[in-house]
Amino acid sequence: MKNVKYAFLTWIIFALFMCSISAQNNIKKTAAVNYTQGIPTVLVAEKTGSEIAIDTATGYIYQWHRTAGPSELGGWRVLGQGIDVRVDNIPPTYTPFRNQSWFVINGLDSLYHYTGTGTVWRHINKVGSGGGGGTVTTDATLSGDGSGGTPLKIAQQSAATSEMLTWTGATWEPSWGNPYTFVTSGATITTAINTVLVGTIVANITIGLPTCNASNDQKTFEIKKNGADIFGAIIDPAGSETFYDGAATKTIYSPISLNCTCRFSGTGVWFYTN
Numbered sequence: 001m002k003n004v005k006y007a008f009l010t011w012i013i014f015a016l017f018m019c020s021i022s023a024q025n026n027i028k029k030t031a032a033v034n035y036t037q038g039i040p041t042v043l044v045a046e047k048t049g050s051e052i053a054i055d056t057a058t059g060y061i062y063q064w065h066r067t068a069g070p071s072e073l074g075g076w077r078v079l080g081q082g083i084d085v086r087v088d089n090i091p092p093t094y095t096p097f098r099n100q101s102w103f104v105i106n107g108l109d110s111l112y113h114y115t116g117t118g119t120v121w122r123h124i125n126k127v128g129s130g131g132g133g134g135t136v137t138t139d140a141t142l143s144g145d146g147s148g149g150t151p152l153k154i155a156q157q158s159a160a161t162s163e164m165l166t167w168t169g170a171t172w173e174p175s176w177g178n179p180y181t182f183v184t185s186g187a188t189i190t191t192a193i194n195t196v197l198v199g200t201i202v203a204n205i206t207i208g209l210p211t212c213n214a215s216n217d218q219k220t221f222e223i224k225k226n227g228a229d230i231f232g233a234i235i236d237p238a239g240s241e242t243f244y245d246g247a248a249t250k251t252i253y254s255p256i257s258l259n260c261t262c263r264f265s266g267t268g269v270w271f272y273t274n
Helices: 002-023
Strands: 034-036 052-055 061-065 075-078 103-105 111-114 121-123 164-167 172-175 180-183 195-198 205-208 220-225 233-236 250-252 256-264 268-273
Touching (some): 220 233, 250 256
Antiparallel strands (some): 052 061, 256 268
């Protein structure tokens, strides 16, 4: 009788032990790793087959994708090799071999990606700048590519010393701001100046305006006459251009100034105030 009780007690303890083991894991199947010569092609029985394979030719590890995903069809897909870490501070100069990643980070935190050609690697984050990386698209108004070595900055755009940026209505360009020129004889205004100061003259003179085109659209030029004389300064638009009222020229006498603003809409015309 004691033996029966002992056997029954042993069976109870064993059953409880097995239940405890069963409750502590959720293993669905046990399957060995497949080793293949080349990319695995075997179809996997999902209930019993191994879903991991190692290509002995390359060392790449593959995982079986059971069903098609949002961007992948079902089948074998190579697993990422991660990022290799180097203790030196130089770029990689080798061709990745067995079990080596196509990504490498060195002691300067510079991250490289193998291009797939020879020993050529692409520097992703530029001189270990600590993040970001890559480049940006710029035009002539900016220089640099946004990386640590060549940060973005305003391009010179042929600017001379002491020039400033002026908004043209479409872009920023170098300008002298409001520089002036002093004349006592005829002259043609250039876009490098904004104001013409006319001193004492001994006869009528002609002040030529620059061409009113898309580049000069909205630009204003001021002609100030203060000389102690009775002669006129004739303001003459370029070529066949006219003032808005149709006049070919305007004449001012001391002490009067004339503001001329270019408006270009396919053809140039000058607005004026005095």
